[in-house]
Amino acid sequence: MEPGSDLLTAALLRSDRFRIEREGDWQRLDAIVTAIEKGRLRRISDADLLALPQLYRTVASSLSIARSISLDTATLGYLETLVQRAWFVVYGPRTSLIGWLRGFLGGGWSRSVRGLGIDLAVAFAVMVAGTIVGWLLVAHDPDWYGAIVPGQFGDGRVPGASAETLRGTLFGNSGQNGLGVFAAYLFSNNAGVSIMAFALGFAFGIPTLLLLVQNTAMLGAMLWLYHGAGLTIDLIGWLSVHGTTELFAILLAGGAGLHIGRSMAFPGNRSVLTAASESGRRAAQVMAGVVLMLIVAAGLEGFARQLVDNTPGRLAIGGFMLAGWCAYFFAFGLRRR
Template identity: 70%
Template sequence: MNAISNAAIESAALRSDRFRMEREADWQRLENIVVRMEKGRLRGISDEDLLALPGLYRTVASSLSIARETSLDAATLGYLESLVQRAWFVVYGPRSSLWEWLRGFLGGGWSRAVRGIGFEIGIALLVMVAGAVVGWLLVSHDPEWYFALMGREMAGERVPGASAEALRGTIFGNTEKTGMSIFAAQLFSNNAQVSILAFALGFALGIPSLLLLVHNLAGLGAMGWVYWKAGLLLDFAGWISIHGTTELF
C-alpha cells in the first residue's frame, strides 16, 4: 500500500512539474507585467508586453482552470489563483480611485456626458415646450380640459374662473398655512414619478416617454393659462421655478 501511495504521489508531482514547465514562461511574463503596473512603472513596459497582456491573462486563466480540473498541487493552484486575480484588476479593474473618479466627474465628466446626449435633450425640451403650449391652447378654448389635465385634487383652488385674490393667495398666502407645502410636495412626487416612468418606458423607442412628457407639461401649460387670465403669470413662473426646476430637469 505504501508503495502504491508513494507512486501516486510521485506521479502527481511529475505531472504538476511537467504542467508548470510547459507554461511557466507565460506565467512569469504576466507576473512581471502585473508587478510593474501595480507599482506604476508603465514606462518600463514595452509595447509588445502591453499588446500581449490580454492574451497572457486568458492563457493563465485557462491554466488555472486546467489545474483545478486535474487537481494539481496546492502551491501551483494558489500561485495561479493569486496571479489571475491580480491580472484581472490590471486588465479589467478600475483605473482610478473613487476620489479621482468623482473629481473627474465634477471637473468636466458630467458636462461632457450632458453634451454627449445634447440631441436627445433638445428633443425632450421641444416636446416639453410643445406639451405646455398644447395644454395652454386646450384650456383657453375649453376650460373643462383643465380638470382632465390637472385633476381636481391637485388643482385645489387653482381652477379656471378663480379670483385673482384667491390665486395670489396660493402663491403669496400665509406662510403658516400648509397648503403651499402640500402642493410643493405634490409637485415633487408627481415629477419624480414622471422621471422614473420616462426612464422605464424608454425601451419602446422613447415614444411612451415623449407622450408622458407632453401630458405632464400640458398640465403646467393649463395652470399657466389660469394664472395668466388673472394677471399673475410672472408670479406663477417665479413660484414654479423654485418648486419645479429640479424635478423638471
C-alpha cells in the first residue's frame, strides 16, 4: 500500500472516531436548537434546557478541535452552522421587536403594573391628598391660587372671575386658543412630572411623594375655582378627555418610583443594589408603558377634546378611557403566568 493511502486511511479513521465520540452531543444540541427555533419550547425537557449552555460549549470545543486536526469539510460546515445557531439561542436576542411588543402589550405590561401593588395605592392616596390640599389652601386664602396655578394662565381663570368667563374657557371657539395653550401646558407638565416621579424614586421615594402632591394641588385649585362658578362637572368633563389617561400615567410613574424607593429602603434579605436592580426592571417596563399612555393622551388632547364640545360627550370619552385602562391593568392577563 502506498504511503499516501495509509495517511488517508488514518485521517478517515480519526475523523470517524472523533464523530462517533461526540456525535451524540451534536445531535442533542441540534434537536434542542431546532425546537426553540420553531417555537416548540414546551416540548423541550427541563434537563435539555439546563444542559443547553454546556452542550453549546462542548460543541464549540468540538469545532475548535475539528479545525485544528483538519477534519472533513462536511463535518466542519455542520459544526460551524450548529455553533452559530446555538449562539443565537444561548446569547443572542431573545425576541424580535414585534415579539417584544406582543409580549409587552399581551400581558407583560399589565402584570408589571399589578406587581407594584401597595406602591400604586400609596401614590393614589397621595394624589388625592394633594388635590384636597390644593382645594383647601385656595379656599382658605385665594392668594394661594397664584402660587399654585402658573401665572401665564391667569387670563380669565382667576378667583373672582364670572361664571360666563369661566364657561367661555370650556366651551365654544372664543376661548379655545387660550385653552389650547393651557392644555398643552398640562400635557408638557404631566409628562415631566411622570418622568421626574419615576427618576426621584431612587431617593427612597420621598421626592416622588412631594412631586405628586405639588402637581395635584394645581388640580385642586382649579376645581375650587370652577366649583365656585357651578362648573365643576364641566371642568371635570373637559379634563377627563385626556386627563384620565395623563393622570393614570402619573399614577403609574409615581408608583414605579415608589416601588424602587421602597425596595431600597426595605431590601429585606437582599442587598440594596440587588433590591434596586430587581425593582428597577419591573418599574422600567411600567415606564415604557407610561410613555405610550402619554402619546395616547396627546392624541386625545389634540383631536377628541377639540372635536367634542359638550360635557356628556367629554365625560363619555374620559370614562371610556379610564375603564379601558383599569380593565387592561387589573383584569387582562390574570390567568397568564
